[in-house]
């Protein structure tokens with residue numbers, strides 16, 4: 001059986017009691033962990049069978065509207081698919097992701113290896129992803145002049161960031 | 165890279181060398197990495213996927229230290245060949261089945277594979293037989309450094325390496341050790357062991373397995389947490405439970421030998437007999453019987469059979485391997501016949517060789 005949210009084999013099977021009906025959920029390990037980590041905090045030790053993915057309609061609407069400025073992905077899409085849209089999602093959905101990350105890892109900060117060359121600022125990364133997006137759109141509307149000028153700017157930026 | 169040549173050689177992870185290799189089969193470390201300036205796979209258009217694949221391909225090409233890897237374009241590969249790579253654990257099932265530009269770079273002796281455009285842009289995985297996690301990490305770390313000299317990874321000052329799924333964020337590292345645990349399965353203690361491992365935030369997965377029952381009683385144990393602990397700590401966390409699991413399995417084997425000697429001997433001999441004489445046999449049944457035989461040889465209940473032969477048979481009797489070795493496509497019924505013949509040939513030959521050496 002495949003996970004209902006992605007293509008991996010489903011290994012976690014959850015029966016959800018949300019109302020008069022029983023909902024069966026079949027999820028892979030990753031999606032299951034994300035799903036379960038969205039329950040109420042584990043502080044009340046008895047697990048409530050009433051998992052509420054989304055608190056209410058207003059919140060759902062708000063979530064659907066909030067979109068990553070770089071890749072156009074919403075947090076709702078993440079909840080639905082279990083996968084983020086781009087690296088910047090970690091920044092723009094920070095508030096929503098934090099409790100989930102704490103639930104999964106019991107930690108908030110990375111310890112361990114870091115890229116040797118020094119990480120270019122996340123703003124710079126954002127700029128590059130956005131420029132690529134714009135270049136793609138320019139190509140799609142056959143505006144090759146804009147596209148090639150964007151390409152040159154991207155190359156220049158990337159050149160600057162090459163290790164010396 | 166010629167996949168036919170791979171088919172004949174033994175996979176590094178099933179070579180079964182190293183201390184306590186009757187129980188500990190191999191170890192593996194995987195790093196999930198993404199390029200800073202591209203969306204994650206879910207938001208990638210075909211053009212994006214192709215661009216990422218090209219970038220990584222060119223990186224590998226230009227790097228002298230990675231020059232001897234075989235580069236396999238998965239999009240151009242037949243289904244059997246993709247299945248073949250899954251059976252050898254060089255790519256994942258999802259990687260085989262997905263769409264768009266994707267590839268894998270394979271070390272000639274299969275000590276590592278680099279999956280491109282799997283769930284993340286790049287997944288570096290290093291495999292070694294036995295339990296040398298420190299050496300495995302050194303190799304993984306070195307490959308990661310070499311790749312990073314050429315491009316920028318998506319990295320966040322506080323969260324570490326950014327991954328498509330937040331379950332991998334931080335180190336992006338999965339450390340796993342593969343065990344052969346037939347006695348724990350036979351004595352029905354395996355679930356108890358797994359529950360205690362899960363409480364320690366370790367995940368248990370069966371080899372090729374869907375659901376809880378593992379094929380051939382091979383199980384992989386790995387860390388679940390990737391954030392907030394260093395790579396060394398994560399390795400330590402997994403290493404710490406290894407002696408315990410070995411001890412549990414040994415005790416279960418001792419119990420079977422002392423309390424159930426007759427049943428055990430009967431079970432092992434029947435398994436061996438069936439494998440030597442069946443005319444048609446499924447992959448599942450083969451794995452199950454080979455598992456009993458493997459334990460039987462390790463407990464001295466079967467003579468004239470070598471462990472490397474059995475290890476090799478586990479993988480060579482998988483559907484895609486059988487077809488690659490035979491050099492032709494076979495349907496399920498014909499595969500089952502071919503498998504039975506293959507087993508007969510190799511078990512008898514091994515027995516004869518061993519008898520000669522005695």
Ligand SMILES: [Zn+2]
Nearest residue numbers: 003006028031
């Ligand atoms: Zn899933």
Ligand SMILES: [Zn+2]
Nearest residue numbers: 068071086089
């Ligand atoms: Zn985004």
